Amino acid sequence: MSARVFINEVAPRDGFQIERDFVPTADKIALIDDLSPLGFAKIETTSFTSPKAIPNLADAGEVMAGIQRQPGVDYVALIPNEKGVERALACGTDELNFVMSASDSHGRANLRMTADQSLERFERMTDLAAGGGAFINASISTAFGCPFEGDVRPERVLEIVARLAAIGIQGVSLCDTTGMANPRQVAELCEAVLTRQPKLSLTVHLHNTRGMGLANALAAYQSGVMRFDAALGGLGGCPFAPGASGNVCTEDLVHMFEQMSVDTGVDLDGLLKVAEGLPAIVGHDVPGQVFKAGTSQRRYALPEAAR
Amino acid sequence: MSARVFINEVAPRDGFQIERDFVPTADKIALIDDLSPLGFAKIETTSFTSPKAIPNLADAGEVMAGIQRQPGVDYVALIPNEKGVERALACGTDELNFVMSASDSHGRANLRMTADQSLERFERMTDLAAGGGAFINASISTAFGCPFEGDVRPERVLEIVARLAAIGIQGVSLCDTTGMANPRQVAELCEAVLTRQPKLSLTVHLHNTRGMGLANALAAYQSGVMRFDAALGGLGGCPFAPGASGNVCTEDLVHMFEQMSVDTGVDLDGLLKVAEGLPAIVGHDVPGQVFKAGTSQRRYALPEAAR
Numbered sequence: 001m002s003a004r005v006f007i008n009e010v011a012p013r014d015g016f017q018i019e020r021d022f023v024p025t026a027d028k029i030a031l032i033d034d035l036s037p038l039g040f041a042k043i044e045t046t047s048f049t050s051p052k053a054i055p056n057l058a059d060a061g062e063v064m065a066g067i068q069r070q071p072g073v074d075y076v077a078l079i080p081n082e083k084g085v086e087r088a089l090a091c092g093t094d095e096l097n098f099v100m101s102a103s104d105s106h107g108r109a110n111l112r113m114t115a116d117q118s119l120e121r122f123e124r125m126t127d128l129a130a131g132g133g134a135f136i137n138a139s140i141s142t143a144f145g146c147p148f149e150g151d152v153r154p155e156r157v158l159e160i161v162a163r164l165a166a167i168g169i170q171g172v173s174l175c176d177t178t179g180m181a182n183p184r185q186v187a188e189l190c191e192a193v194l195t196r197q198p199k200l201s202l203t204v205h206l207h208n209t210r211g212m213g214l215a216n217a218l219a220a221y222q223s224g225v226m227r228f229d230a231a232l233g234g235l236g237g238c239p240f241a242p243g244a245s246g247n248v249c250t251e252d253l254v255h256m257f258e259q260m261s262v263d264t265g266v267d268l269d270g271l272l273k274v275a276e277g278l279p280a281i282v283g284h285d286v287p288g289q290v291f292k293a294g295t296s297q298r299r300y301a302l303p304e305a306a307r
Numbered sequence: 308m309s310a311r312v313f314i315n316e317v318a319p320r321d322g323f324q325i326e327r328d329f330v331p332t333a334d335k336i337a338l339i340d341d342l343s344p345l346g347f348a349k350i351e352t353t354s355f356t357s358p359k360a361i362p363n364l365a366d367a368g369e370v371m372a373g374i375q376r377q378p379g380v381d382y383v384a385l386i387p388n389e390k391g392v393e394r395a396l397a398c399g400t401d402e403l404n405f406v407m408s409a410s411d412s413h414g415r416a417n418l419r420m421t422a423d424q425s426l427e428r429f430e431r432m433t434d435l436a437a438g439g440g441a442f443i444n445a446s447i448s449t450a451f452g453c454p455f456e457g458d459v460r461p462e463r464v465l466e467i468v469a470r471l472a473a474i475g476i477q478g479v480s481l482c483d484t485t486g487m488a489n490p491r492q493v494a495e496l497c498e499a500v501l502t503r504q505p506k507l508s509l510t511v512h513l514h515n516t517r518g519m520g521l522a523n524a525l526a527a528y529q530s531g532v533m534r535f536d537a538a539l540g541g542l543g544g545c546p547f548a549p550g551a552s553g554n555v556c557t558e559d560l561v562h563m564f565e566q567m568s569v570d571t572g573v574d575l576d577g578l579l580k581v582a583e584g585l586p587a588i589v590g591h592d593v594p595g596q597v598f599k600a601g602t603s604q605r606r607y608a609l610p611e612a613a614r
Contacts, residue, residue, distance in 0.1 A: 105609050105613060108609075108613040109609060109610050109612070109613035112612075112613075145603060147605070147606065147607045148606065148607055148608075148609045149606075150604070150606060179600065179603075180603040181603075182563060182566035182567050182603070183525050183563070183567060184566075184567040184568065185566075185567075208518075208596070209596065209600045210559065210562060210563075210596055210597050210600050210602070210603060211515075211520075211521055211556065211559040211562075211563070211595075211596040211597065212521055212559075212563050212566075213518075214518055214519055214521065214522040215521040215522040215524070215525045215563060217522070218490050218522045218525055218526065219525065245596060245600075249518065252517065252518040252519075255517060255518075256489060256490070256517075256518070256519050256522060259489035259491075259492075259519075260489050260490060260491040260492075261491065288518075289515070289516065289517055289518040289552060290517050290518065293486065293516045293517050293552075295517070296452060296486075296487040296488075296489070296517060297457070298454070299454065299455065299456075299457060300454045300455055301455075302412050302415075302416060302455045303416050305416070306412060306415040306416035306419075
């Protein structure tokens with residue numbers, strides 16, 4: 001197993017997009033600037049999508065232009081269509097993260113496209129992005145199950161991954177959009193993708209909806225995955241899984257790996273300080289546990305009676 | 308890896324003992340009676356300890372006498388001393404769970420005994436229990452770390468386990484009392500115990516203080532552990548880790564294993580119904596996630612626009 005993993009902080013996009021209240025542009029920029037020096041491989045900064053579809057990220061261009069970019073960090077934007085490619089490239093986005101769903105119902109509900117329609121569109125988007133210098137990743141939502149259809153066949157996901165590779169897409173994220181995955185399933189699908197597509201950069205995007213977020217991350221790690229999406233404080237979620245907790249929490253994931261002596265590159269103490277400020281930014285409590293409990297290194301004073 | 312695991316439901320003891328308000332005896336009995344038909348291997352029902360030490364469990368004898376025992380379920384009681392052994396045997400407790408701490412500071416704070424003092428006492432308690440027909444288990448608190456001392460050497464834990472086996476104790480629970488363990492550590496210690504003491508019945512008792520509960524359970528399972536303590540709703544915690552979440556949540560653990568096609572013997576749907584009633588019993592929200600989010604099998608109606 002690898003002694004190093006790479007973290008993509010997705011809270012500015014996947015967290016803020018679903019908040020009830022619009023997070024002010026200045027707060028978004030300030031948070032990203034706080035995160036940038038902490039050692040992330042990538043920060044998913046925003047989404048170049050229609051302001052009607054995601055009003056919370058209507059300030060994508062301003063955010064991308066306003067942040068202080070840190071050398072060594074790739075600033076990623078989620079992109080649903082050709083217009084998004086143009087807008088993202090115009091402001092020098094390092095990575096374009098195309099998004100589709102493995103299941104057609106979720107694709108129609110979320111993007112008004114089936115998987116095949118998304119793949120056709122991705123060809124045009126990839127052509128458009130060619131020569132722009134950006135890394136092209138594709139996120140496959142509902143790769144481990146669909147909240148409308150249920151099981152998603154691994155063969156179908158593998159077929160989609162093969163078509164993405166054929167299009168020329170460089171990286172793929174397998175997304176457990178509503179937290180339906182279990183560790184056995186994660187290990188099996190990740191191993192199959194790594195075996196069949198060794199040249200693709202593979203990321204897992206996990207949610208903690210049913211408490212299995214870190215267990216699934218462990219299973220992915222054991223199967224050879226080195227890249228993980230995670231959201232500060234465990235922000236995020238899915239409109240189709242109300243009441244559930246959100247993305248795997250970045251500081252809890254980093255803490256687990258660092259405790260296992262797996263290097264994340266991330267400054268955990270610095271990250272915990274940023275996480276402590278998150279409830280004030282979003283106006284509510286967040287699911288992250290380590291910033292509340294302290295790390296495993298935390299020591300308590302011995303009670304008087306026991307001294 | 309085993310296709311079957313065995314769950315010990317500990318909420319009636321480890322959960323209720325730390326609640327701010329005394330849970331009425333009738334509520335305790337009703338909850339245990341609701342849990343009994345669900346397929347647990349064991350239910351840790353109460354603790355025969357001093358009512359001064361744990362006022363919340365002062366009704367131990369009444370609870371043990373009041374429940375409807377289900378054939379095939381072992382009703383366990385936590386036992387700190389000789390008097391507890393006598394009281395537990397007098398009401399036909401199936402399993403006596405002796406408790407000690409691997410670290411002397413925690414032992415002094417929690418039990419007023421060092422580890423060596425506990426081991427000496429366990430010899431007398433085991434002699435006293437001989438012929439009483441009860442299974443003897445010993446729980447080793449702070450086996451993965453101490454909130455006062457920090458790291459606990461695995462060699463020390465292995466030495467304690469060897470002494471417990473020599474005394475004639477039949478089962479050992481490695482307890483991550485304040486949720487300090489990580490998956491690598493859990494795997495290494497469990498493998499060492501299973502290798503050196505193959506005749507001992509090994510259980511892990513995990514907390515979710517830092518979000519790693521299910522990941523640690525997965526690591527224990529992968530290393531060969533088949534027995535797990537867990538608390539309904541994720542009740543419990545530790546007075547020395549305030550603000551933290553509690554035990555591994557039973558229904559979340561059962562859900563994960565069942566999703567992985569590992570048989571727990573537990574009726575998950577029945578369990579979720581009992582879990583839904585737990586906040587009303589304890590008067591507050593509880594950390595369990597699956598009873599809020601639904602299982603991974605839950606399906607949502609497709610939004611109108613996507614049909």
